[in-house]
Amino acid sequence: MIEFKHVSVSFKQHKQIFEAVNDAHFKIEKGEIFGIAGSSGAGKSTLLRTINLLQTVSSGEILVDGENVTNYRRTQLRILRRNIGMVFQHFNLARNLTVYQNIAFVLKAAGKSKVETETRVNELLDLVNLSGKSNSYPANLSGGEKQRVAIARALANDAKILLCDEPTSALDLETTSSILSLLKDLNKKFGITIVIITHELDVIKSICTRCAVMNKGSVVEIGDVYDIFTKPREDFTRQLLSHTSHFNLPEQIIDKMQGPIIRLTFKGDTANNPILYYAANTFQIGFNILLGKVEYINDLPLGILYVELIGETEPLKLAIEFLAANTADLEVINHGL
Numbered sequence: 306m307i308e309f310k311h312v313s314v315s316f317k318q319h320k321q322i323f324e325a326v327n328d329a330h331f332k333i334e335k336g337e338i339f340g341i342a343g344s345s346g347a348g349k350s351t352l353l354r355t356i357n358l359l360q361t362v363s364s365g366e367i368l369v370d371g372e373n374v375t376n377y378r379r380t381q382l383r384i385l386r387r388n389i390g391m392v393f394q395h396f397n398l399a400r401n402l403t404v405y406q407n408i409a410f411v412l413k414a415a416g417k418s419k420v421e422t423e424t425r426v427n428e429l430l431d432l433v434n435l436s437g438k439s440n441s442y443p444a445n446l447s448g449g450e451k452q453r454v455a456i457a458r459a460l461a462n463d464a465k466i467l468l469c470d471e472p473t474s475a476l477d478l479e480t481t482s483s484i485l486s487l488l489k490d491l492n493k494k495f496g497i498t499i500v501i502i503t504h505e506l507d508v509i510k511s512i513c514t515r516c517a518v519m520n521k522g523s524v525v526e527i528g529d530v531y532d533i534f535t536k537p538r539e540d541f542t543r544q545l546l547s548h549t550s551h552f553n554l555p556e557q558i559i560d561k562m563q564g565p566i567i568r569l570t571f572k573g574d575t576a577n578n579p580i581l582y583y584a585a586n587t588f589q590i591g592f593n594i595l596l597g598k599v600e601y602i603n604d605l606p607l608g609i610l611y612v613e614l615i616g617e618t619e620p621l622k623l624a625i626e627f628l629a630a631n632t633a634d635l636e637v638i639n640h641g642l
């Protein structure tokens with residue numbers, strides 16, 4: 306378990322003190338995949354780097370498995386960092402070393418014998434599906450392969466925690482998905498705790514169980530990914546989700562429609578009920594679906610539909626009331642009543 310206890314980090318910028326992380330106070334449970342989202346400069350990297358003390362804290366404490374590591378030095382720090390692997394957006398592989406040597410390097414540094422090193426490197430290459438690339442140099446690998454090497458290296462000394470700093474931001478969609486499946490598999494197989502910071506909310510949606518949202522150094526919201534994506538509590542989270550979801554109706558479509566336009570959100574068990582059909586039948590109205598999707602977050606459905614309603618004013622009002630009561634959320638985009 307990782308625990309932030311009132312953690313703040315300040316930097317001196319142009320003779321002024323700037324607080325990059327402000328009073329972070331929460332826990333990441335053992336074995337979970339935890340995401341940290343937020344806009345650029347929110348303090349995500351700084352907070353992540355406090356876990357393995359790449360970043361010292363200005364105040365507060367970091368506890369790993371119940372032990373206060375905040376003031377660790379030398380030997381203790383070396384052991385801590387062996388247990389906490391880290392991967393980065395740009396992989397950080399040594400260019401002059403082969404895949405094998407990149408991984409063997411950290412094992413040798415931890416005092417492993419030649420035989421132990423060889424066995425472990427081969428085991429790791431197998432794990433990340435790169436057995437045939439042992440003698441390749443990073444320059445001859447694809448982005449996804451480089452990140453696989455970086456993940457193998459991060460786990461070489463049986464790390465129990467893996468910190469991922471924008472691990473897929475330099476990768477295309479297909480490679481992103483294969484790296485995320487690998488991380489999910491590693492979490493499942495070995496119970497590794499994974500902390501992942503990203504500005505790509507799809508990454509959080511596809512592999513994290515819980516997440517924190519940061520804005521200007523503060524953790525503004527924290528909870529289950531499904532809850533945060535379906536019912537954000539904070540305005541900042543709502544804005545972040547709508548700016549990055551790219552799922553809005555174009556203005557010119559809204560202007561063109563005659564009847565009221567509503568945005569319906571369906572979630573959980575009710576997402577599969579034909580509510581719109583019931584409303585149309587009961588209140589004798591028509592509907593015109595303008596935009597819609599159903600996605601699955603942690604295997605739970607989240608549906609969003611933009612619909613134009615067609616009919617007389619009174620039945621439309623009743624239908625809107627009915628839909629509001631029977632869906633997770635209803636927003637009237639354009640009244641038209």
Ligand SMILES: Nc1ncnc2c1ncn2[C@@H]1O[C@H](COP(=O)(O)OP(=O)(O)OP(=O)(O)O)[C@@H](O)[C@H]1O
Pocket residue numbers: 316317318325343344345346347348349350351352504
């Ligand atoms: N070593 C440093 N010295 C001074 N300021 C720093 C230092 N490291 C980070 N900062 C500042 O702290 C703030 C938070 O930076 P951080 O990299 O943690 O944000 P982030 O949320 O990870 O953003 P991004 O997604 O753009 O990387 C930024 O304003 C940054 O300029």
